[in-house]
Amino acid sequence: EVQLVQSGAEVKTPGESLKISCQASGYNFSTHWIAWVRQRPGKGLEWMGIISPGGSDVRYSPSFQGQVTISADKSVATAYLRWSSLKTSDTAMYYCARQEGFCSRATCYPNYYYDMDVWGRGTTVTVSS
Amino acid sequence: QPVVTQEPVLSVSPGGTVTLTCGLVSATVSAAYYPSWYQQTPGQAPRTLIYSTNVPSSGVPIRFSGSILGDKAALTITGAQVTDESHYYCVLYMGSGFWVFGGGTKLTVL
Numbered sequence: 001e002v003q004l005v006q007s008g009a010e011v012k013t014p015g016e017s018l019k020i021s022c023q024a025s026g027y028n029f030s031t032h033w034i035a036w037v038r039q040r041p042g043k044g045l046e047w048m049g050i051i052s053p054g055g056s057d058v059r060y061s062p063s064f065q066g067q068v069t070i071s072a073d074k075s076v077a078t079a080y081l082r083w084s085s086l087k088t089s090d091t092a093m094y095y096c097a098r099q100e101g102f103c104s105r106a107t108c109y110p111n112y113y114y115d116m117d118v119w120g121r122g123t124t125v126t127v128s129s
Numbered sequence: 130q131p132v133v134t135q136e137p138v139l140s141v142s143p144g145g146t147v148t149l150t151c152g153l154v155s156a157t158v159s160a161a162y163y164p165s166w167y168q169q170t171p172g173q174a175p176r177t178l179i180y181s182t183n184v185p186s187s188g189v190p191i192r193f194s195g196s197i198l199g200d201k202a203a204l205t206i207t208g209a210q211v212t213d214e215s216h217y218y219c220v221l222y223m224g225s226g227f228w229v230f231g232g233g234t235k236l237t238v239l
Contacts, residue, residue, distance in 0.1 A: 044233040061227060113180075115167075
């Protein structure tokens with residue numbers, strides 16, 4: 001079964017650092033990029049960024065550039081989302097989702113034709129003093 | 130950052146037809162934005178209904194269809210069911226490996 005298993009809920013105080021994970025199984029990790037999506041309480045979905053399976057190529061939404069760091073470790077089929085200094089406004093559910101990739105002339109890209117077809121169940125992050 | 134617009138709230142009667150739209154402030158949405166539509170019920174992760182404008186995801190009921198209507202992407206539900214009451218989100222591809230979600234539509238079926 002193809003699945004993305006996300007790490008458990010976190011409760012942190014402002015200023016703390018945090019790294020959450022998204023481990024893939026049931027498919028070849030090398031074939032799909034991993035996107036991160038934020039959903040604040042009672043609000044809509046926000047696309048944060050996407051990372052190549054090898055971890056060398058990361059695309060960020062301008063809204064999240066510099067606010068978070070996305071990384072990946074192909075050896076353990078896992079993508080990560082990290083904050084160096086959390087704010088209360090980071091309180092949200094964070095989803096990871098896979099996006100098929102494609103390569104052209106030795107450069108690889110997330111395949112915009114397809115959807116984010118498999119999602120993790122989400123990681124709740126609560127930041128409160 | 131581009132702003133993707135959706136109707137915040139819509140309602141439809143059971144068995145009726147409703148169209149949700151996905152626009153772009155100061156631009157026209159075309160198939161080149163590869164619009165996708167997701168349904169999200171409370172407490173659940175989103176699931177794909179439609180991708181690349183009008184391609185249904187596996188297992189999606191035929192009553193859901195996607196298109197371009199005028200200058201927007203559209204999701205039409207024909208013969209709405211009570212179980213379709215949910216939040217619906219579109220997402221547009223902006224190029225350079227970058228997507229933007231719309232604000233979502235809360236659909237009520239009553």
